[in-house]
Amino acid sequence: MNYKQPQSVLVVVYTPALDVLLIERADRPGFWQSVTGSREGTEPLAETAARELGEETGLDAHAYGLQDWQLTNRYEIYPHWRHRYAPGVTHNDEHVFGVCVPAPMPVTLAPAEHLNYVWLPWDIAANRVFSPSNAAALRSLPARAADAPATRPAAAT
Incomplete structure (x- = not known):
């Protein structure tokens, strides 16, 4: 069996007005939650x-600019998802990133993974997510967005 690595990412997708994209898990x-997923192989x-x-x-992500928030959360993997990891693995390290898009926009969900999406103000979104680390990341968004340099993707040459 191919087990998931206990290294994952959390990607907060937000607008300049601090509306946040949330997606509903199919399982x-x-x-x-915000976008999440496990590292594959040795990919950065x-x-x-x-x-x-x-x-x-x-x-x-390259069209909008991916921001590494330099934040890692270590948490206990929920028991109902532990079967996806090697025997004895109980904790995951989650690395947080952000992507600022110009405005709320339609997204194309992976139907096997997600049922629905919604754009919400950051504070309402923080109260809706099930994960404490996701909620904490959303609550930090106003300060992070205020401190973030104006980043734009590099122009194609």
């Missing part, structure tokens, strides 16, 4: 974040 209806974590963003929403 747990009612569980809302920024590549994991860009890949997961594309797979789960159809958004291109």
Whole structure:
């Protein structure tokens, strides 16, 4: 069996007005979250974040600029998801990234993974997500967005 690595990413997708994209899990209806996913092989974590963003929403991280928040959360893996990891693995290290898009926009969900999406103000979104680390990341968004340099993707040459 191919086990998941206990290294994952959390990608907060937000607008300049601090509306946040949340997606509803297909395997747990009612569980809302930001984009998440596990590292594959030896890919750099920024590549994991860009890949997961594309797979789960159809958004291109390179078109908007991916921000590494330099934040890692270590948490206990929920018991109902531990079977996805090697025997004895109980904790995961989650690396947080952000992507600022110009405005709320339609996204293309991976139907096997997600049922629905919604754009919400950051504070309402923080109260809707099921994961404490996701909620903490959303609550830090106003300060992070205020401190973030104005980043734009590099122009194609």
